[in-house]
Amino acid sequence: MGSISPLPLAAQERALSDRVIPPSRQGKVDSSKADTPNGGRPEIHTVEDMAQSALYTAPGAKAYAALAAQASNGMWPVTLAYRCKYPRGGTSIKAPVPQPMEVFDGVYSIGDDANNIWAIDTDEGIILLDALTNEEDARNIIVRHMEQVGLDPRRIRIIIVSHNHLDHFGGAPYLKSISGARIGASTADWDGDSIYGRMPPRGEGDFDISDGEQITLGGRTVTAYLTPGHTAGTLSFVFPVSDKGTPHVAALFGGQGKPRKMEDYVQFLEGLQHFSEETDRMQADVILSNHTVGDDGLTRIAQLAERKAGEPNPYVVGREGVIRYDALFRACLSADIDQMVWDQTHPAPAK
């Protein structure tokens, strides 16, 4: 394949911001809850909530959605609404930007209300997971948040891009320019187009990440896995963390949103299967996300801000939680697949 020069980032960014986000994508905001950390974003807590709010019509899809709600068991009400709502939507919100915070020892949440960015501090510099949409976001959110928690942005050494959507890679060139960091992404996402942008060409030191690759800096290691479906080369991650000295293992699935085509759904499920085998093998007991809808991040950050000595870290969900999260995720994808199949054989009655 010949090289196609990507749209300049500024033009990609305009394209992204010009996209009109329909209310369905925003999710119905409950104004009585607008001052909660989620800004009134919809939540599904129970099987009954699911039956009322998800718009699935296929019997199989409804059954899968109910299973997802059972699996979630109230642990991810925002994630459940986002993943298992039919039609799709709900990532886009205007909640207050969460305060940057050290969530685990040397692991910081420094993103905005929609996209979370994780910074892993090491003796030899900082690993960043994702980079927001553009230079402005990188400056105003990432750099400012890093400074607020005492991290020097010039110490960023590695920026790992989970997938080639602009809201994950657009800020990377700016951050590289101030730090000399190397940018890593999967080969498929370096080289391919996506519906939300195309990565700039690899620069000096930038690198390709393959399945199972360990990225190590200053004694900390992030293991990356190829989990395509959201994009052709979406990466997901497992890495050890510690909470005030107590060791845990974090799992971060790197592509949140539902795809559109059946074959992508099937690939997505295969990616989840691959990732769950690895999170089992590595005994993950923490769920993180690069979107706040992916780990109920706005709620958990707010809880963490109020955490008192001896109280649990809200991101530590235990082995049971990781297994429940995986079951939730799969059941929601299966609900969508079932609904797609149903729609093909049961066209909606004409009005």
Ligand SMILES: [Zn+2]
């Ligand atoms: Zn994406």
